[in-house]
Amino acid sequence: MKNLVAAFLLGAAAPVIAAPITYPVTERGPVVENHFGQPIADPYRWLENDVRTDPKVAEWVASENGVTNAYLSTLPGRAAIKQRLTALWNYERFELPEKAGANYFYTRNDGLQNQSVLYVRAGLEGTPRALIDPNGWAKDGATALAEWKPSKDGTKLAYAVQDGGTDWRTVRLLDVATAQPLADELKWVKFSNLAWAKDGSGLYYSRFAEPAAGAAFQALNENQQVYFHRLGTPQAQDVLVYATPDRPKLGHSAQVTEDGAWLVVTSAEGTDDRYEITLIDLRKPGAAPVTLVKGLENNWTLAGSAGDTFYFVTNKDAPLQRIVALDAAGAVREIVPQDKATIDSAAIVGGKLVVTYLVDARTEVRLFGLDGQPAGKVDLPGIGTAIGFEGDAGDPETFFAFTSFNVPKAIYRYDVATGAVTPFAVPKVAFDPADYVVEQRFYRSKDGTRVPLFVVYRKGANLKPGLPTLLYAYGGFNIASRPSFSPANLAWMEMGGVYALANIRGGGEYGKAWHDAGRLANKQNVFDDFIAAGEYLINEGITGRGRLAIMGRSNGGLLIGAVTNQRPDLFAAALPAVGVMDMLRFDRFTAGRYWVDDYGYPDRQPDFDVLRRYSPYHNIRDGVPYPAILVTTADTDDRVVPGHSFKYVAALQAARIGDRPHLIRIETRAGHGSGKPTDKLIAEFADLWAFAARWTGLAVPGQ
Template sequence: MKPLAVVCALLMSTTATAQISYPSTEKGPVVESAFGQKLPDPYRWLEDDARNNPKVAAWVAAQNKVTQDYLATLPGRDAIKARLTELWNYERLGIPKRAGGRYFYTRNDGLQNQSALYVRDGLNGTPRLLIDPNTWAKDGATALDSWKVAEDGAHLAYQIQDGGSDWRTVRFLDVADATVLPDELKWVKFSEIAWARDGSGVFYSRFPEPAGGQTFQALNERQAVYFHKLGTPQSADRLVYATPDRPKLNNSAEVTDDGAWLVITSSEGTDERLEITLIDLRQPGAKPVTLIKGLEHNWKLAGGEGDTLFFITNKGAPLQRIVRIDAANPGAAPVEVIGEDKSMLDNAHLVGGKLLALYLVDAKSEVRRFAPDGKAEGKVTLPGIGTADGFEGDPDNPETFFSFGSFNQPGAIYRYDAATNAVSVFAQPKVAFDPAAFEVTQTFYPSKDGTKIPLFLVRKKGVTGPRPTILYGYGGFNISLTPDFSPAILDWVDMGGVYAMANLRGGGEYGKGWHDAGRLANKQNVFDDFAAAAEHLKGQGIASKIAISGRSNGGLLVGATTNQRPDLFAAALPAVGVMDMLRFDRFTAGRYWVDDYGYPERAADWAVLRKYSPYHNIRSGADYPAILVSTADTDDRVVPGHSFKYTAALQAADIGDKPHLIRIETRAGHGAGKPTSKKIEEAADLWAFAAKWTDLAVPAPTPPSRP
């Protein structure tokens, strides 16, 4: 019998490597003129929605066939999928929410496509199923999104997501008998759900109904806040707040814990530059009052007691601080409660008379306690190095819950008593691996300009020497990457690979300065940081061959860095990426991204975007790595036309004979709500592809049993 490693090597050597015959992609005559330059866009027709254009649908089908035929030749794909299924098969609970003496939480038994919603009467009550979205669609692609319970626990509002779309439908439930009420709210997107204190109805945000055929591509503008009274049709909903003179503003609403104030947050893009408007809910017919005017700084509500509202802000504090504002005297200056720290203040909640502040310390969670006057009262004990989330609750009740996890440990749920500072386990996952067999370390490396960049490394204990490595990054929109559990990551590491995650500039790990250093005219820093991570991994003997991976803005990162440094990588896995930087603002939510990318209609911004746009900078004559693009036909966040056009351009270019393929999922959007089965299939395809081109020995197929 041959050793497993030899079998794996033999399997890898027999994989088909002949040049792939790509589907023919028609080139159109479109040529645009911008700022004195003529720019061909031969694949403009691929921007059309595949659901409405049979020609695009045929292209999608042809590309998927070629890709699936290739993936079927890869060794170990079935074995990888089998192991992923094992790793995914563990019970997962969401963070509980308390209302009216009841406790509500989501639960997935392991391989359910969607998590279901349960309720307990009392903390130790018997769980009762309220909502099971697994019964909503045969393909499992209709998901339960966010949900909110009325203060008395009698009714629940929940958002339904279908086929991965950003559009939501809001429905209502009688908690006592799980009866679904007839109320239904449409054209909801990017919306909070906030119950009136008396449970009579909810505040929510909606857009106007799009024109025919533009549901999944039209720009999102003129969002307004409405109040829906239970038992009435949506057509009777009361308009609460709108900004018709500023149609690009998004307007969302939340109600303070005591029901006194409606806090409306307005934004124009993805930047945390907000305006705050208040409505006194204790006064019938009260008019909106501006609390914070001008889209200049972040103002995030952390809690309220009567007229005293606590906000997180970066005004005068790039790493953020907490202030209090007198809502009854909106002209008064904010009063600092907790000053800026050397670490990033990421979130805060007022619970049981304590301010619980969540900090990022070199991208790892730390939770600190403060009295409402800002007096420090120590820290909350966390289980280790990782990511904490939750801590929502009531100002007058010390009970709250939080989750904590890391790369090698799924998120466990903990109960926290703010009065005693006591932490206890509420739910601990049972997993099909030994967390102690894996190690998580953090290091720092210099980027091109000398800036020190944090880098997390995940390896199996005992693995030494250069190994095939997945390098993941994002670097944008003030989003922080923190240690979090993924069965897919663990599977790659379990096979003997290394997983590396770089905290690139453009993220939020170190506050506003870190974000600013990786956006607009500074965007090239992000690509330099990513390339420097690869050079560090190789130079330190950690990585042998590298596959780079990223999603959304991270897909842009992978595409741009591959164009600039194709020599560094063996494979590239750009997922749902923003690939045409000169037209991103013309579809759905794309207009929000100008805060990070700039305005394509402005000459200076256009020149910057033109230099790194993945679609426009594919270098014929260069030897590119193997590339597997992934997207979804119903992604209405980053429309799939980005990936379609980019793939067509890759396949038409002279960039070597390695495969340049696209995997197009059906009825799956940008990522949220994706069924477990689709997640497993996607991860198996990506890892089999990456393993092939990084020379990672994959498990041998299980031989058929003999009779």
């Protein structure tokens, strides 16, 4: 047993004393493997086993949760934080509507519902009618409505069921007029688009073969195939439309063009925006697939089509992206050239190209004719993030969602002909957005690179003493971190804390070059950028030493694990969530094989040497004081399997890294994040904020 007394002095404050923590004894196994001449010990390999099927792992999880819950129960203000989070979460939340026929479909949460409800309106002014309410699907609220898609005429709906947070989906169908389910059921669907045939006779979807017994949550996902399901028939009769058995690592996603003439199959091998595009002429039964774009070299994201001309966003010869038109024979002509800002997305609506740009991580929306001639801009409600702008080429309207750090997501209708922006659904909230200050600053990283940093805090806050601050980042997979609203972050700021978001390299804020500068052999730049952000916040007096907490999820969880190893002195508390912690084995489970585009191949020595240097599990520094750490994961996470976090925490608890707590919170019946019930989200953030407040000196309610 390892007894630790959590005691920490924050500035001139009195020492924080906690009851001794007795960590569970975690058995060390004898696994040592030779990698390119290096012996690599993996004593906690057994914790990779599935908690649902291995009683030994289940016992370890129960023991760790018991210790963590006992510690969290001692934290002051935890109940009050949860109460305030519940109040802040209690506001209407809407997602983007989709028009099909005369119907408008959208989801709405009344505030504290565990799952959002799908509604339908007959016309814009129609009375909303609940079509699917998933809140009765499971007693614990952990079965969610995932993807959904109405048929073109709006009379049928395909929808996916997500149980317990898994990436696996079961697809079902219903009749919109009666809300009655149809008999159809499609299983073993994952990472799939749902694309209806124009005549509504069925839909195209992507699936994997049924996994071996007991392997559904850990086996590698390979040989994805595209099928066509005809309504009213069993899945066993579905027609295989596209597959690449000679290239099992390719994944495939299918779209049907607006006119119903073409099936566009986008194929990828990893997470990079490097695609092949295949066309199938749906007007000709049995038509053979024709590859339009070969090579897995560039991004090709379909923006829309006009007859046999296809409009794509691409980074071919344009690191910040451009829009080109391809005909069915593959001839290319440029429509919208590369700009100084990064093109984020595009769609053809109302005969125009609606193009969103990232300008220093903020959204700007511009319009173009199909000939590429500029046609104005969309006036957004403010500086923040706008997403959506989808629809059909003939639609006179489109919808977009707008949000910022102090503005909850609101839905707006945009009239393409007049340029008018009108509210569709704007939530009422129990706070004044004007009470919060949003700043965008820039700082220099270790190598001199200029990096954007958002700093958000309550108006009137005195920054001079250096306030407790929560620094968040992601830094990977070409994903841009954007301004967005979170009731959890608002609660942190209400208590007097600062929230900071660093737009570090590895993301997509500045196109391909920004992504490339933070992946593979350049991954250390991501960690340097984040560390520099922390140093900037301290040097500028926004926060003080011993007052900085850090948080990241998934690839961001890897980030937090790596920087905690590299600069444990810089941080007071670390909150790595569902992180990739064993960089030598990530590619052996579920979707992990896709991540080699960002991380490299552990079985290739140049990549191995890089991965070994920063892998959180393998670089814990014995004998060096570490910040307080609360790891979060979930038993049904089949994206980043929880074994990553299990092994990492076992290694932390076995190391001599100081007296602060190093704990893990393991959620049950939850996954990587999507579909998590509202009550579980509130409970999790109450624990996280109480923990971070304890170790940064943030005053909690009641203190």
